[in-house]
Amino acid sequence: MKKEELIAKLKTIVQPYIQDEEAFKNLTEETTFVGDLKINSANLVDVILDVEDEFDIRIENDEMERMLSVKAAMEIVTSKIAKE
Amino acid sequence: MIGNDIVDLECAKHNSRWREQRFLDKLFSAIEQDYILSDGKRFQNIWRLWSMKESVYKIISRGDGIVRFNPKDFTCLIMNTTQAHVRFENTTVPTLTETHPDFIQTTAFLKPDWTSEVVQLVHSDFKSQHKQSYQHAIKAYAILKNVSQNMVEIIKNRLGVPQFYINGSLQPEHLSLTHHGHFGAFAIAV
Structure with missing residues (x-):
């Protein structure tokens, strides 16, 4: 999957949970879910479940622990897809 | 050090996948899930335990400066309907939870004097x-x-x-x- 395509998919996933429109509009790989997009921490698990469903993957606890930015999510998704 | 967390129950009801088993598995141990399902108050229990973990997470992350999403590393030990402890590694932190029809809020505290x-x-x-x-x-x-x-x-x-x-x-x-x-x-x- 192309990087741009991956970012676009992640953007669609996080949209229902974001609370900072400006940061969402300017989303880059460096954007963080809680710090920048102001996603409530109670919704982080929803983001993870939505990512699992969208890409048909299972994210382990140690991966979930660091999945706090667009970049980290891209790395985890990419490594999972490559294995399948 | 002090940490707190509030959950708006109306928001949580509609904007979360709390009904799913996979949601429980990502956040809670088998023992915590037994508690959640023990008394017909699944929804309230989920958010009580979540707010406990989150408020203690705030104390821990403020101590070591590490940002992470590791709710299963925080173990809830329920005492009664309001009081509990949350254990993270070698640290055990007391918590006090208020369950209101519209919200659930927890305060985690290392010293007993707080407001x-x-x-x-x-x-x-x-x-x-x-x-x-x-x-x-x-x-x-x-x-x-x-x-x-x-x-x-x-x-x-x-x-x-x-x-x-x-x-x-x-x-x-x-x-x-x-x-x-x-x-x-x-x-x-x-």
Whole structure:
């Protein structure tokens, strides 16, 4: 999957949970879910479940622990897809 | 050190996948899930345990400065309907939870002297909620210290921890702020 395509998919996933429109509009790989997009921490698990469903993957606890930015999510998704 | 967390139950009901088993598996141990399913109050129990883990997470992450999402590393030990402990590695932190029909809020504390207050937020957008939460905490702190509100400021340190200042000098009392949906809360360790 192309990087741009991956970012676009992640953007669609996080949209229902974001609370900072400006940061969402300017989303880059460096954007963080809680710090920048102001996603409530109670919704982080929803983001993870939505990512699992969208890409048909299972994210382990140690991966979930660091999945706090667009970049980290891209790395985890990419490594999972490559294995399948 | 102090940490708190509030969950707006109306928001949580609609904007979360809490009904799914996979949701439970990502956040809670088998023992915690037994508790959640024990008394027909699955929804309230989920958010009680979540707010406990989150408020203790705030204390831990403020201690070591590490940001992570590891709810299963925090183990809930329920004592009664309000009191509990949360264990993280070698640290066990007491928590007090208030369950209201519209919200659930927990305060986690390392020392027994603290005060907290829930506030209903007028606006629901993040920036004005944030501002309102700050204003309520400033007002309460000014009364506590018997100073004028305009002498008090809240400034976040480099780890993102909010701290009180009076006339520009850092104060020793610890503060934790939380907001979700239409509710906010602050907790001050005095």
